[in-house]
Amino acid sequence: MDNTLFGNSSLNVSKYALGTVMFSTNGLEGVGAMDQATANYMVDYALDQGINHFDTANMYAKGDAEVIFGKAIRDKRHDMIISSKTGFQLIDKPTDTGDLINVDSSIDALLKRLGTDYIDLYYVHCWDGQVPVSETVQEMNDLIKKGKIRHWGVSDYSGWALAKTHTWAVENSMIPPIAQQIYYTPESREAEFEILPAGKELGMANSIRSPLGEGLLTGKFTRDKRVEPVTRQGNGWPETYIKNPDLFYNLVDLLQDVASKHKVTVPQVVLAWLRDRPNVDSIVLSARTKEQLHENIASYSLKLTKEDIFQINDLTALEPIYPxxxxxxxxxxxxxxxxxxxxxxxxxxxxxxxxxxxx
Incomplete structure (x- = not known):
């Protein structure tokens, strides 16, 4: 597993990260729960395979994922780079809206759930156009000064919001975000228009979340087959948006052909394609079972041919927008x-x- 410095920071992060969206004893969106022993195994296996980056969020099962992950850390904290996120409303109260509401208490609760004194990277989970950029930057800088976080980042920002945030921080002698976490798959490549190059130009790491399209690019969902009810997509998962169903199914067919040629799985082809895309620094994997985790990590050794890459790129090529x-x-x-x-x-x-x- 290769490592890279994460944006303009000293974080030496593995190319693959382990996401904890499935770490929940309560289950997530109707999907089966994960017991503590399985979570412990996944953390241990990821570390053994060279993965040192672990990603979570307070919204994953309303904090339960962080509790499970916190117990799985055990005595391995010094081997880990941990990122989490804040921003989404967790309780049905007007005072809980806004990406910076109750950040101090939120970070304290987060650290308690994880059982650690600090986290390495704290993402603002979503752009909040109702909050001045100055407040966001100031709040994150204050958390760094307090030693509760080492670095901060953003998630799902547009290109202009990303640039506005980073530029305001730098021009006001503040610490800018060092990374962004975004959605990017061979089916949904819009991040190539501005978000990916903007991150690279601004010295920010580009971390890819949901690389398998929230479960749609697992090979289980085809033109002739719907997903099983025990999966995210089979339980009414609200994401993701498919713009062109015909293109989506043609892509799944192509991915299956490439997978068959290499005697691998569709998820492994998707992850191998993403791994070598320009401006991609990290890919956050998630798995519900040990077998899925093994499969996903094993994709790191898969090398697609130039013809494979050309076929995927050609089929999913973006229509360039103005300018x-x-x-x-x-x-x-x-x-x-x-x-x-x-x-x-x-x-x-x-x-x-x-x-x-x-x-």
């Missing part, structure tokens, strides 16, 4: 390194469509 298509046509040489790789793909798509139009 990206205009810049790709007229000022490609002025693109930054972080965005140029995507521009090259836009050019190929546009040239192909132009040939069809004029033939």
């Amino acid at each position: 990206l298509w205009h810049r790709a046509m007229n000022s490609l040489d002025r693109a930054s390194n972080a965005e140029k790789v995507y521009f090259d793909e836009y050019i190929k798509l546009m040239e192909s469509k132009n040939r069809s139009t004029h033939s």
